Amino acid sequence: MGRLRTLFLAPAAAWMLALMAAPTAIVCAYSLLTRGTYGGLGAPWTLENYRRLADPLYLSLLAHSFYIAGAATLICLALGFPLALFISRAGPRKHLYLSLVILPFWTSFLVRTYAWMFLLRDTGLVNTVLQTAGLIREPLPLLYNDGAVILGLVYGYLPFMALPIFATLERLDPHVVEASADLGARPLATVMRVVLPLARPGIVAGAVLVFIPCLGAYLTPDLLGGGKSAMIGNLIQNQFTNARDWPFGSAVSLALMAIVMALLYAGLRREGEKLL
Amino acid sequence: MNRRAFLLGSSGLAACRRDRRPRLNVLNWSDYVADETIPDFVTEFGVRVRYATYESAEEMLAKVLSGNSGWDVVFPPNYFIQPMRENELLAPLDHALLPNLDHLEGEFRHPPWDPELSWSAPYMWGATGIAFNRSLQPAPDTWASLWAPRTAGRITMLDDPAEVIGASLKKLGLSVNATDARELDLARREALRQKPLVRAYLNAEVRDQLVAGDVLAAQLWATTAQQAIAGADDLAFVFPREGFPRYCDNAVILRESDRRDLAHSFLNYLLRPEVAAAVVTATQTATANAAAQHALDAEVRDNPALYPPPEILEKAEWFLPLPAGAQRLRDRIWTEIKAA
DSSP states (O other): OHHHHHHHHHHHHHHHIIIIIHHHHHHHHHHTSEEOBTBSEEOOOOSHHHHHTTSHHHHHHHHHHHHHHHHHHHHHHHHHHHHHHHHHTOGGGHHHHHHHHHGGGGSOHHHHHHHHHHHHSTTSHHHHHHHHTTSOSSOOOOSSSHHHHHHHHHHHHHHHHHHHHHHHHHTSOHHHHHHHHHTTOOHHHHIIIIIHHHTHHHHHHHHHHHHHHHHTOOHHHHHTSTTSSOOHHHHHHHHHTTSOOHHHHHHHHHHHHHHHHHHHHHHHHHHHHHHO | OOHHHHHHHHHHHHHHHHTOSOEEEEEEETTOSOTTHHHHHHHHHTOEEEEEEESSHHHHHHHHTTSOSSOSEEOOBHHHHHHHHHTTOBOOOOGGGOGGGGGBOHHHHSOTTSTTOSSEEEEEEEEEEEEEETTSSSOOOSGGGGGOGGGTTSEEEOSOHHHHHHHHHHHTTOOTTOOOHHHHHHHHHHHHHHGGGEEEEOSTTHHHHHHHTSOSEEEEEHHHHHHHHTTOTTEEEEOOTTOEEEEEEEEEEBTTOSOHHHHHHHHHHHTSHHHHHHHHHHHTOEESBHHHHHHSOHHHHTOTTTSOOHHHHTTEEEOOOOOHHHHHHHHHHHHHHHHO
16 A cells, blocks of 8 residues: 555656756755856855845835735635636536636637737727727726736636635535525625635635735736836846846745745645645 | 667668758747748758747847757847857857858948957847837937827837836936946936836837827837838837947857858858848848848838938947946846836
8 A cells, every 4th residue: 555655646746856846946056146247157155146135126026016916816806706606506507607717728828918908908999999989088098007917917817716716615515505594694694604704715725826826927017017017026037038147036036935835824824724 | 679679760760861961050039031041041051940039139148058059050139249258159250151241331340249250240230219100299309208298108118128228328318338326327217207108118019009009109129110110101210319229130150059061151141142131121120231232122221210321320329248237236227117
């Protein structure tokens, strides 16, 4: 039995070791090196890259990323919970709705983000329709601001919120809901006081799945934010491309990973048992 | 040897025998050759070419920095020649194999970044200016006009630190290659002052929005602007009066290449006037090849956005490689602009 277990574990363990642990170790090593004059890496070993992180500029970038990711997560929750509840109670059409939620994944995220640019720009669909209908005279500035970035993130990550919540709601014993109604609770009170607390593990899982990728997003702020509302992911990307400062980029990546893991640990320590 | 190994080996050998022609590996900017440039070379020289493209010079450098990237010929900008030499990435050019270097225009036979062309063959060059909608009157003709409140929210700047900081420096009458902390701080303030007026920091993506009329003026590379202007009569391009940055992409042979003779043949082929002229017509870019220039249609040759007259060109400034300290300072300024 023991040998079989090892055998079954081996492929995944080897995969993680080769493609997760090893690259992370390399990033760790890079973060302690010094940038060469024209990019590239070199000695001496130094903590300088981490010291640079204390610069208020980078902290404000981090705070801004938290704000954008937090807003996107809350909106995803506000949209995802009712959506999951609706699907879980949709009876035989459940599978149709579920496949509709997953449908966008058939197209690349990049292409879909470009599509949003065409919808939101001054001469885009939304402004054209509103102008033709006579509702607005000047086009609304829909593209290239924080709102557009949050919209793009919510659009992209909504399924990651809706699906885990759906999974917990589906396992919810319908008798509990019936009991709540029998005891005189109105539907809204049942949702808020019975269903929502029971869906908590799904909500936590969904929030984690949405918040973490949003925190490190760089494509959406670049395309929908027009490079005007940079997030921490853009800082990292820039270090590896334009600035050619791989050591500093590695240090920022690791700092971001550390923050995410600390948050996960703090958040999941309370919820962990329920999730498992 | 058992039978299975023999069969595997022999099919492998057969695959080799099918195509023993030498293969040249070329990594170039996207949209930087004509459709027939590479196929014609393949046919004429009886070789194979692996051709791939990149979108930024940094991307290319990151690939070849290791010294065993598998590429033979790449096209770095002029300000990368010295860094690549210092990193021992370049192979010396053998002028005996490059008779077509004689076709180069005078200033490109002894360019400041490689005066004897010992390492690089100038290919095409470009410059940065302002693409604008003709409805904008008076028409912008200075970098300062991109700070004017009248176009608030209707202008874009390039998503490139050297360009945005460079335009701010030029507006102040300073060099695009400034390394002095005080000068860079002045440029930082200019750029931060401009940001509320800027719709977005965009590169080639701005073309559509210029054509659609969403954007009235954009800091843009002459070549990219040319591609937008070709699709819209109401667009024009101007080189700002304060001066503007200029860059030149060069064909180089990597030191790691073990097909240097073939690589020289390829460089010499690109320097042929008719080949270079076809590339210019296809890409709407300015060539360093004087003989190619004569082979062009008058319409392309006399386009002042691609080939500005001498009195404008003398205000241009070549981008230079910058010391590490200045690069770091500029990167922090860039982050501050983007985060503001």
